[in-house]
Amino acid sequence: MSRQIVLDTETTGLSAENGDRVIELGCVELFNRKLTGNDLHIYFNPERESHEDALKVHGLTTDFLRDKPKFATLANDVVEYLRGAELIIHNAAFDVGFLNKELELAGLPPLREFVAEVTDTLAMAKAVYPGKRNSLDALCDRFGVDRSNRTFHGAKLDAQLLADVYINLTRGQDALLIDVSTNEPSIGTVVAVDLRSFVLPVLLATEHELAAHDDLLAQLDKSSKGQTLFRQIDVQSTNAVA
Numbered sequence: 001m002s003r004q005i006v007l008d009t010e011t012t013g014l015s016a017e018n019g020d021r022v023i024e025l026g027c028v029e030l031f032n033r034k035l036t037g038n039d040l041h042i043y044f045n046p047e048r049e050s051h052e053d054a055l056k057v058h059g060l061t062t063d064f065l066r067d068k069p070k071f072a073t074l075a076n077d078v079v080e081y082l083r084g085a086e087l088i089i090h091n092a093a094f095d096v097g098f099l100n101k102e103l104e105l106a107g108l109p110p111l112r113e114f115v116a117e118v119t120d121t122l123a124m125a126k127a128v129y130p131g132k133r134n135s136l137d138a139l140c141d142r143f144g145v146d147r148s149n150r151t152f153h154g155a156k157l158d159a160q161l162l163a164d165v166y167i168n169l170t171r172g173q174d175a176l177l178i179d180v181s182t183n184e185p186s187i188g189t190v191v192a193v194d195l196r197s198f199v200l201p202v203l204l205a206t207e208h209e210l211a212a213h214d215d216l217l218a219q220l221d222k223s224s225k226g227q228t229l230f231r232q233i234d235v236q237s238t239n240a241v242a
Contacts, residue, residue: 004030005081006166009095010058010156013051016101021046023060025078026155028163030088033170035163040081041156043068057153075106083114088166090136090158092120109235121166128169136162142223143168185201 006028013020027040043060045068050060054193071078089095096118100110111118125134132138140147145164150157205213 002030002032003085004033004088004162005085006030006159007082007095007097008089008155008162010060010153010155011054012046013054014046016098019048020051020054020098021048022098022102023050023065024058024155026157026159027081028156028159029085030163030166033167039156039159040078042074042078044071044074045069045072070104072106075103075108079103079108079114082111084116086116087118088121088162089118090120090162090165091117091122097213099158121162121169124169136165139169141163144219 008026009022011020011022021044023044023046025040025042025044029036029040031040043065047064047070047224049062050058055061058228087096096111103110121139122134125139129142137147139145140161143165145161145168147161150161
């Protein structure tokens with residue numbers, strides 16, 4: 001079983017080392033690649049002004065943040081929420097750098113000491129779509145993820161969008177596993193299974209499943225500019241039959 005936290009932050013500027021602070025943390029929990037609703041969303045008082053360019057991005061004013069808790073007062077709660085999870089972050093180095101600085105100021109260890117791992121969706125997207133725009137907005141457009149409510153960058157909203165993007169980006173990674181009995185052999189032992197003893201039922205796709213399949217192919221066609229291999233094979237098969 002896999003617990004993942006899709007995470008995003010908003011900050012007062014671009015440099016944690018030069019005194020910029022986290023002002024918003026948004027986390028969306030996935031368990032076995034499904035949303036659980038056990039999310040985390042906190043605004044923080046950074047005790048400093050946001051840079052003008054940063055304010056244009058997130059729109060979180062000093063007056064709005066003035067009565068919010070300081071990061072240090074909730075740092076232990078953040079650590080316990082994130083503990084043991086895989087973090088899914090877009091441009092992870094930025095958010096990890098800021099969170100580690102906040103944890104350091106609170107007298108706590110860095111993320112690597114209590115999370116399972118950090119996965120950078122920007123690096124993943126660059127590997128899958130080299131040479132293309134791979135910002136969160138671009139990926140939302142590529143996968144048909146609705147971002148119409150994204151007037152400003154917000155950590156919770158961006159984490160929700162990124163969760164949807166991540167599921168689309170990693171389709172096909174799930175393995176179909178057969179659960180063996182409790183008397184399973186030790187690792188490295190090869191088990192011979194006579195497949196002739198199995199009677200496998202044929203399950204036809206429902207109309208809803210066929211429609212979802214066509215919708216996915218349409219998305220792939222759009223992103224590949226008509227170069228979807230499945231479509232090409234389907235056309236060739238149809239022509240051969242004709």
